[in-house]
Amino acid sequence: QTVVTQEPSLTVSPGxxxxxxxxxxxxxxTSGYYPNWFQQKPGQVPRALIYSTSKKHSWTPARFSxxxxxxxxxxxxxxxxxxxEAEYYxxxxxxxxxxxxxxxxxxxxxL
Amino acid sequence: QVLxxxxxxxxxxxxxxxxxxxxxxxxxxxxxxxxxxxxPPGKGLEWIGEINHSGSTNYNPSLKSRVTIxxxxxxxxxxxxxxxxxxxDTAVYYCARGPYYDILTxxxxxxxxxxxxxxxxxSS
Numbered sequence: 001q002t003v004v005t006q007e008p009s010l011t012v013s014p015g016x017x018x019x020x021x022x023x024x025x026x027x028x029x030t031s032g033y034y035p036n037w038f039q040q041k042p043g044q045v046p047r048a049l050i051y052s053t054s055k056k057h058s059w060t061p062a063r064f065s066x067x068x069x070x071x072x073x074x075x076x077x078x079x080x081x082x083x084x085e086a087e088y089y090x091x092x093x094x095x096x097x098x099x100x101x102x103x104x105x106x107x108x109x110x111l
Numbered sequence: 112q113v114l115x116x117x118x119x120x121x122x123x124x125x126x127x128x129x130x131x132x133x134x135x136x137x138x139x140x141x142x143x144x145x146x147x148x149x150x151p152p153g154k155g156l157e158w159i160g161e162i163n164h165s166g167s168t169n170y171n172p173s174l175k176s177r178v179t180i181x182x183x184x185x186x187x188x189x190x191x192x193x194x195x196x197x198x199x200d201t202a203v204y205y206c207a208r209g210p211y212y213d214i215l216t217x218x219x220x221x222x223x224x225x226x227x228x229x230x231x232x233x234s235s
Contacts, residue, residue, distance in 0.1 A: 001173075034210075034220055038156070045205065045228055046156065051221030055213075089156050093210075093220065099169045100146075100158040100210070 002026060004092050004103040011109045012080050020106045021072040022090030028071035029092065035073035036091040037066060039084075040105075046089065050075060077108075085110040113138035115226035117206045119191075123233045129193040133206030133226050140164055140187040143211040146222065147180060147191045149202040157202075161210065162189055196233045203228045 003025040012018040022035060029035065037050040048057050050066035053073065063079045073090055090103040119131035133145070141164040150156050160170040162180045170178050179192040193200060209222030 036220075036222055038222075040156075045225045047225075048221070048223045051223075052218045055216070055218045055221070057221070057223055091156075091158070091222070097172050099161070100171075102148075102156040102158060105155045 002094055002098055002101050004090065004101050006088075006090060006103040006106045008104070009107040009109065011111050012077070014080060014082055014110055016080050017076065017078045018080060018108065019069065020075045020077075020088050020090075020108070021069065022074070022092065022103050023072045024092060026094070029068060029073045031068065033073065033092040033094070035066065035068075037064075037073075037075045038089045038091065039086045040089065041086045049088075080110055082110050084108065113208065113224050115206050115208065115224055117204075117226040117229055119204075119229055119231070121230055121232060123196050123231065125197050125233060125235055126195055127233075129196050129200065129204075129231055129233075130190065131204055131206070131229055131231075132188055132190045135187040135189075135208070140184060142214075143208055144220075145182070145189045146207045146209055148205045148207055148225075150205070151199075151202040159191065159193075159204075198233050201231065201233050203230050205229075 005023045038046040040046040054066040065076045067074045087105045089105045114136040117133040144161045144163045146161040147159040160180045162168045177194045182189045206226040208224040210220030212219035
């Protein structure tokens with residue numbers, strides 16, 4: 001059973017920078033895992049932010065960026081805004097019998 | 112602008128079959144895979160499976176024995192059936208566009224548009 005691990009919670013000050021990571025139980029995350037990132041606020045539908053490691057959707061704010069960092073997928077928020085407080089999920093591609101696996105999510109608090 | 116609208120029964124008894132449908136409005140249906148994703152109350156997201164316009168499917172192995180995803184290209188709709196439900200299947204179920212490759216850039220696969228979600232409760 002493949003497990004994708006994210007930090008359960010992180011706290012950041014307004015205007016600060018924070019990096020969320022996404023690790024795979026199978027080893028280092030590479031571009032071939034095509035990391036996707038989603039934001040979900042309480043009571044709302046998840047919103048897509050990043051695909052293919054670092055590509056942004058047309059609606060993704062510039063302060064969000066995706067990368068690979070130390071064998072993990074990473075989502076960096078620069079100049080954090082209060083409205084960025086949300087749960088963030090990564091999604092990795094494994095192909096074969098278990099194509100897509102979500103991480104457990106990171107609750108980001110802006111304080 | 113692409114819109115996904117989903118519907119289906121919200122209250123089921125144990126052992127019944129969950130049935131949801133998602134309609135795609137305002138965009139192309141072919142050229143994409145279409146997914147179902149669920150979220151138990153207070154928990155994270157779980158990918159259930161995907162289908163393309165030709166009916167090619169992939170499923171989460173943990174659900175594969177109980178899941179069927181089908182497509183009706185004449186109506187631009189795709190559907191989810193989950194048999195023998197239990198309380199553990201209680202969740203908000205979402206349909207979503209993806210995975211797909213961006214036609215202009217060639218990058219992907221991506222997920223983007225989501226349906227509004229349907230809360231499905233399994234209770235005797």
